[in-house]
Amino acid sequence: MPIQALYLRLQIPNMTLLYHNTSAIIQVERENRPYKRGAEMSEVAPLKNGWMLVNEGRIIEIGSGEKPASNRYDEAIDLQGQLVLPTFVDSHTHLVYAANREDEFAQRLAGKSYAEIAAAGGGILNSAKKLAAASEEALFESAQHRLEALIRMGTGALEIKSGYGLSTEAELKILRVARKLEAESGIPIKRTFLGAHAVPASFNGDTDAYVKLVIEEMLPAVVEEGLAHYVDVFCEEGYFSLDQSLAIIEAAEAYGLPAKVHVNQFNSLGAVEAMVDRGALSLDHLEVLSDKELNYIGESQTIATALPGCSLFLNIPYTPGRKLIDANAIFCLATDFNPGSAPSGNMALMMSLACSQMKLRTEEALVAATLNGAAALELSEDLGSLEVGKWANFMTLEPGYSLASLAYHFGHNLISEVYIKGEKRT
Numbered sequence: 001m002p003i004q005a006l007y008l009r010l011q012i013p014n015m016t017l018l019y020h021n022t023s024a025i026i027q028v029e030r031e032n033r034p035y036k037r038g039a040e041m042s043e044v045a046p047l048k049n050g051w052m053l054v055n056e057g058r059i060i061e062i063g064s065g066e067k068p069a070s071n072r073y074d075e076a077i078d079l080q081g082q083l084v085l086p087t088f089v090d091s092h093t094h095l096v097y098a099a100n101r102e103d104e105f106a107q108r109l110a111g112k113s114y115a116e117i118a119a120a121g122g123g124i125l126n127s128a129k130k131l132a133a134a135s136e137e138a139l140f141e142s143a144q145h146r147l148e149a150l151i152r153m154g155t156g157a158l159e160i161k162s163g164y165g166l167s168t169e170a171e172l173k174i175l176r177v178a179r180k181l182e183a184e185s186g187i188p189i190k191r192t193f194l195g196a197h198a199v200p201a202s203f204n205g206d207t208d209a210y211v212k213l214v215i216e217e218m219l220p221a222v223v224e225e226g227l228a229h230y231v232d233v234f235c236e237e238g239y240f241s242l243d244q245s246l247a248i249i250e251a252a253e254a255y256g257l258p259a260k261v262h263v264n265q266f267n268s269l270g271a272v273e274a275m276v277d278r279g280a281l282s283l284d285h286l287e288v289l290s291d292k293e294l295n296y297i298g299e300s301q302t303i304a305t306a307l308p309g310c311s312l313f314l315n316i317p318y319t320p321g322r323k324l325i326d327a328n329a330i331f332c333l334a335t336d337f338n339p340g341s342a343p344s345g346n347m348a349l350m351m352s353l354a355c356s357q358m359k360l361r362t363e364e365a366l367v368a369a370t371l372n373g374a375a376a377l378e379l380s381e382d383l384g385s386l387e388v389g390k391w392a393n394f395m396t397l398e399p400g401y402s403l404a405s406l407a408y409h410f411g412h413n414l415i416s417e418v419y420i421k422g423e424k425r426t
């Protein structure tokens, strides 16, 4: 059933629901912490035999053992001994796109590199060409289909970037689709303007001229329609220089849009220190990261977001997650779901990769994929842990499975039920 129909059918009733008979509820918080950093990330506070009371989609009480008196709730939902966890918050996706790029994958398997394919008009420019030709309706439908798959895999909130438009009209189109996805799915979605994702071929390599268009035309149009919460730039050799990236994030800052930036994917352009100094909300990718840079992040409030699906798929280094956590960073995991470098939206798989490849503990990986993801979208007042006052966005694992199983059975979907604002979605 399409999420839209589901959402309309499941109107949130003004009644109190009791969710009980769990083996445990994990990542229960009581202090309203916006994130966990460094050593705090290994605490997930399991509450054995936990129960939750939910009213109008929000948790109003959490307890354990004996369930509350029957006059405290209108309806009881028996979770049949399952383990309960908060849903994932996927803070970095490019979910709205017109077509997959399996053909480029085949070219890579035949020996071409990601950079060679991009230089020959593939990559982001290929996606932009296809997106220009797609209607808003078609884009919405395909993204909605992908969003349903993400929800089934436990994602209960996410970020969606533009960046496959590269013209004012097409960038606006993507962000409008993302806005409609939130309205029709009921899933919290934050939108990021990534006009500076690549330079369109029509600019003949004149990146400065394109940056001017991004700053003087696209950004004001995006702001005018209230379409973006954040700004992003692909700060990388062959894409946007550090100075160009800074010019864009400074222009966006004047409109009140914080920065979430693609940095250090293939090369370090010195962006880490510069972006931290400008108070970037998050720095994403960070596959190429010196100890000096990672310590700089660890001492800051900027969130370090690793995208292990991209490392796996492009066969590039993994972000040094262990070192970042040991350096006290606010470390976050996201999928980077996109048709070129990371065609998987499976957050549990990102946890597996973080554990096996970056040497995280399963508790750290869960915090990175939930509370710290929420922090990377400024949503931790509402999401990321199971806590009084937050949305009841939670998932259950099939009986017999533990938090460790979630990372251990890599590539499986052990998630059996997903609840958004207290309503069962799958």
Ligand code: NIG
Pocket (backbone or CB within 6 Å): 123, 124, 127, 234, 262, 265, 310, 336, 338, 339, 340, 341, 342
């Ligand atoms: O996050 N690095 C830049 N952008 C995307 C990939 C874009 C694409 O290949 O379509 C990323 O990996």
Ligand code: FE
Pocket (backbone or CB within 6 Å): 092, 093, 094, 262, 336, 338
């Ligand atoms: Fe990305």
